[in-house]
Amino acid sequence: MFEAIAFYLFSAITIAMFAITVLSKNALYSMSALAAGMVMISGFFFLLDADFLGVVQIIVYTGAVMALYAFGMMFFDTTRDVKEEIRAPKLVFLLSGLSALLLVIALVAPIVSDHITALYPMTEGVENPQAVGIVLFTKYLVPFEVAAVMLLVAMIAGIVLAGKKMDESLTLKVEEEFQEKGAK
Amino acid sequence: MITLSHYLILSAILFCIGLIGVYRRKNLLLLLFSTEILLNAVNIGFAAVSKFYGDLTGQMFAFFIIAIAASEVAVGLGLMIVWYKRRGTLDLDSMQSMHG
Numbered sequence: 001m002f003e004a005i006a007f008y009l010f011s012a013i014t015i016a017m018f019a020i021t022v023l024s025k026n027a028l029y030s031m032s033a034l035a036a037g038m039v040m041i042s043g044f045f046f047l048l049d050a051d052f053l054g055v056v057q058i059i060v061y062t063g064a065v066m067a068l069y070a071f072g073m074m075f076f077d078t079t080r081d082v083k084e085e086i087r088a089p090k091l092v093f094l095l096s097g098l099s100a101l102l103l104v105i106a107l108v109a110p111i112v113s114d115h116i117t118a119l120y121p122m123t124e125g126v127e128n129p130q131a132v133g134i135v136l137f138t139k140y141l142v143p144f145e146v147a148a149v150m151l152l153v154a155m156i157a158g159i160v161l162a163g164k165k166m167d168e169s170l171t172l173k174v175e176e177e178f179q180e181k182g183a184k
Numbered sequence: 185m186i187t188l189s190h191y192l193i194l195s196a197i198l199f200c201i202g203l204i205g206v207y208r209r210k211n212l213l214l215l216l217f218s219t220e221i222l223l224n225a226v227n228i229g230f231a232a233v234s235k236f237y238g239d240l241t242g243q244m245f246a247f248f249i250i251a252i253a254a255s256e257v258a259v260g261l262g263l264m265i266v267w268y269k270r271r272g273t274l275d276l277d278s279m280q281s282m283h284g
Binding site: 003004007011014015018019021022027030031034037038041044045047048049050052053056057060061064065068069072073075076092095096099100103104107131132135136139140143147150151153154155157158159160161162164 | 185186190191192194195196197198199200201202203204205207208209211213214216217218220221224227228229231232234235240241243244246247248250251252253254255256257258259261262263264265266268274
């Protein structure tokens with residue numbers, strides 16, 4: 001009963017928040033709604049007994065990723081409304097419908113066939129973070145290390161890309177000055 | 185009682201919202217937001233399958249997806265800052281340099 005109430009509450013809020021993210025004209029509203037949706041998604045992970053995943057979701061997504069977006073948005077002019085012109089709305093609706101149909105087929109196919117068996121069954125009598133650690137550091141050790149290297153590469157790439165010409169103001173300059181800089 | 189289907193349907197709905205965003209948005213920053221929604225929707229599906237089949241592989245995949253999303257944001261935001269310095273806009277249409 002409690003699970004059902006929590007599930008429907010979380011799903012209603014998440015869907016509403018993500019709809020705001022997708023449909024809002026203001027980038028700032030969009031980002032705030034996305035952050036709220038991320039927190040609500042961590043609620044699903046706690047409902048699904050994936051405690052460690054829920055904590056990681058809060059720390060990494062709402063902590064790191066959204067903070068990074070917030071800092072990145074300081075570089076862009078976000079107070080203005082985003083101007084977007086949609087050239088072919090019918091095509092967009094057709095494509096969305098087709099992808100939704102494909103998605104339903106993809107989701108239903110394994111459930112109908114029902115041949116899924118557990119590859120790494122959960123260890124009995126062990127809390128979720130412990131079980132995650134056991135599997136992560138035995139079966140998935142190499143992908144784990146590769147992911148660590150990938151994060152390092154991404155960090156260096158981010159610093160190199162965003163750090164260049166950090167001392168120059170972006171908003172106070174006229175566009176021609178940028179063109180001159182680009183031509184050099 | 186909440187079953188696996190409930191979670192998978194929710195995951196599909198969120199994925200569709202993200203897809204609508206990818207189709208509809210013309211601003212690069214908001215396009216990246218839509219990508220985050222797609223990744224999160226898939227994560228819910230993985231966690232749900234992981235619980236209802238008693239298998240930890242789903243959660244492992246969700247962890248790696250989170251790691252990939254974090255590095256994607258770092259590189260993507262860096263590239264967007266460079267682009268904004270060059271052009272002063274994040275509109276997708278401004279990237280058509282060959283007016284074909």
